[in-house]
Amino acid sequence: MCGIAGVITKTGARDLAQELSILDRALAHRGPDGFGFLGWRPGGEARIAVSPDALEPSKVGFAHRRLAIIDIGETGAQPMLSADGRFAITYNGEVYNYLEIRADLEKEGVAFRTRSDTEVVLEAWARWGESCLTRFNGMFAFAILDLRKRRVYLARDPFGIKPLYLARTRRGELVFASEIPAILALPDIERRVCAKSLAAYLSTGASDRDGRTMVASINAVRPASVVTVSLDDDLATTERVYWRLRARTERGLGLADAAEALREAFLANVALHLRSDVPVGAALSGGIDSSSIVAAMRRIGGSELEIHAFCFASSDAAMNEER
Structure with a gap:
């Protein structure tokens, strides 16, 4: 149960230390085994630090609270950069078939630096793009920064076991986190009840429905979906469903x-x-x-x-x- 969070600014780079610190503290209970931060600004490389105060002004900032399950040493720490520095990830969950996927990637020439499933997810994305999501057997939520395409991708497992929420602030920036209270801890988030979500909950007990939450300004990344954030186009977002449950009937089986x-x-x-x-x-x-x-x-x-x-x-x- 790691905690992941991030901030994406609408214009140029700025100091994100305050927002990342707030998000980190709000998610501390999700990750007792470690923490880390990442910042990136256009024209520069993504940088990892143990404190948000050590980051340069950034356009994209990640925060991570770690609960270590696989490769529990420092090599599995997050956020994590790909070997070529193009991709960065903050990831919560576990891809259970990571050993099989790792073997497939090694056959294609990928050399791994760690034993973690985090690196497998990262290198699978680097090699196969969004199509890697259909190969994963697990529960996960993650954010990946692609420096070359200047995009951030937010993805969630097929059944939505691991949570991931996204909000647009009053100034038009984007914030994501594993929990709604973490986003609400930021001062620039509009606090208004979503009437449709409230009515659905009171009448049927349903919550987190169709991406809506009880807070009108906060949406859930829907199960089996990937949200793409363009860093060049006013933080425009698009959502794609990468998997659907299909009924399959086996006939003639005793x-x-x-x-x-x-x-x-x-x-x-x-x-x-x-x-x-x-x-x-x-x-x-x-x-x-x-x-x-x-x-x-x-x-x-x-x-x-x-x-x-x-x-x-x-x-x-x-x-x-x-x-």
């Missing part, structure tokens, strides 16, 4: 074959989710879904796998998850 296919797919996906350089945990209730996942974790990992399971205990029998 019950036993269907059950075996489900079992194989289930175990394969649990195995992918166990890729981690730190101990793994599970939210365990008495239901068949979480119980099956934990049982699969033990079957795959064996007795050597350290599993931390958590449940909610309550004196209210209707709420108690111990059974």
